[in-house]
Every structure is written in C-alpha cells, then in structure tokens.
Amino acid sequence: MSAPKTIMRFSSLxxxxxxxxxxxxxxxxxxxxxxxxxxxKKIAAAAIAEAKKNNWNxxxxxxxxxxxxxxxxxxxxxxxASPVIAVEKARSAAMFRRTTREMQETVNKGxxxxxxxxxxxxxxxxxxxxxxxxxxxxxxxxxVTSDQxxxxxxxxxxxxx
Numbered sequence: 001m002s003a004p005k006t007i008m009r010f011s012s013l014x015x016x017x018x019x020x021x022x023x024x025x026x027x028x029x030x031x032x033x034x035x036x037x038x039x040x041k042k043i044a045a046a047a048i049a050e051a052k053k054n055n056w057n058x059x060x061x062x063x064x065x066x067x068x069x070x071x072x073x074x075x076x077x078x079x080x081a082s083p084v085i086a087v088e089k090a091r092s093a094a095m096f097r098r099t100t101r102e103m104q105e106t107v108n109k110g111x112x113x114x115x116x117x118x119x120x121x122x123x124x125x126x127x128x129x130x131x132x133x134x135x136x137x138x139x140x141x142x143x144v145t146s147d148q149x150x151x152x153x154x155x156x157x158x159x160x161x
Contacts, residue, residue, distance in 0.1 A: 032134025046159025058143030089126030089140030125149030
C-alpha cells in the first residue's frame with residue numbers, strides 16, 4: 001500500500017476514534033418518532049415571532065430525527081448563506097443528538113474531530129427537538145450571530161410546549 005493511502009486511512013481512523021470517544025463520553029437521548037408537520041410549523045412560528053420581536057432576519061429549518069427537512073421558512077432580506085446553514089445546523093443537532101453549541105465548544109477546546117465528520121456543523125444555532133425524552137427532530141436557525149440564532153431556536157422549542 002502506498003504511503004498516501006496509508007496516511008489517509010490512518011487519519012480517517014483517528015477522526016473516527018475521536019468521535020467514538022466523544023459519543024461514548026455522554027449518553028444521548030434515544031430517537032423517537034419523527035416530528036409531524038403541524039408541530040414543525042408551531043416551532044417555526046414561535047422562532048419567527050422571536051426573530052421579528054428583535055428585528056432579526058433569519059432562516060429557520062426543522063428536520064426529522066434522521067435529518068430530512070420537514071419545514072423551512074426564510075424571512076425577507078435574510079442573508080443568502082443562511083438557508084443552507086440553518087438546514088445544516090438542524091441536521092447536525094438531530095443526527096448527532098446534541099446542540100451545535102456543544103459541538104462548537106468541543107472544537108474550541110482543541111478537539112477538532114467534528115471538523116472532519118461529514119454532516120457535522122459545529123456552529124451554535126442548532127438544537128435537537130426532544131419530546132417524551134426522545135429526539136424527534138432538530139431546529140436550525142441562521143441569519144444573525146450564533147448566540148442570537150440559538151436564542152431564536154430556543155424560542156421555537158417553546159412553541160411546542
């Protein structure tokens with residue numbers, strides 16, 4: 001086997017091992033049934049209301065527990081990159097069963113494994129949607145600062161209660 005292929009396989013194993021170590025360090029909630037459209041709309045409506053209250057233009061994405069888009073809304077004059085970012089934050093939160101803030105903090109501490117894992121978006125603003133102690137989906141918000149995105153996402157989750 002050539003040296004570049006060996007290095008590439010070794011690098012992939014290191015990233016995978018780091019991820020397994022992170023994942024096993026904390027037990028995550030199990031997956032539940034997928035979020036239904038009516039609930040996704042309730043969450044998005046509450047998130048948009050929070051954004052409007054603060055005069056923030058954002059994109060809001062709601063995905064099911066497998067990361068498939070269920071509902072999406074973009075406010076007028078939201079920056080062009082936000083729609084894609086919102087969807088990716090929601091997918092990361094649902095598929096990795098953690099907030100994207102947790103991922104970002106892990107990277108900020110020097111453990112850059114999330115940067116090499118396909119589908120991981122370690123940028124604050126994505127939250128898992130939990131019902132009955134199980135993950136049913138994820139919400140991602142993008143358009144303002146990451147902390148503001150998360151504030152809007154949290155307000156969205158309040159819309160499900």
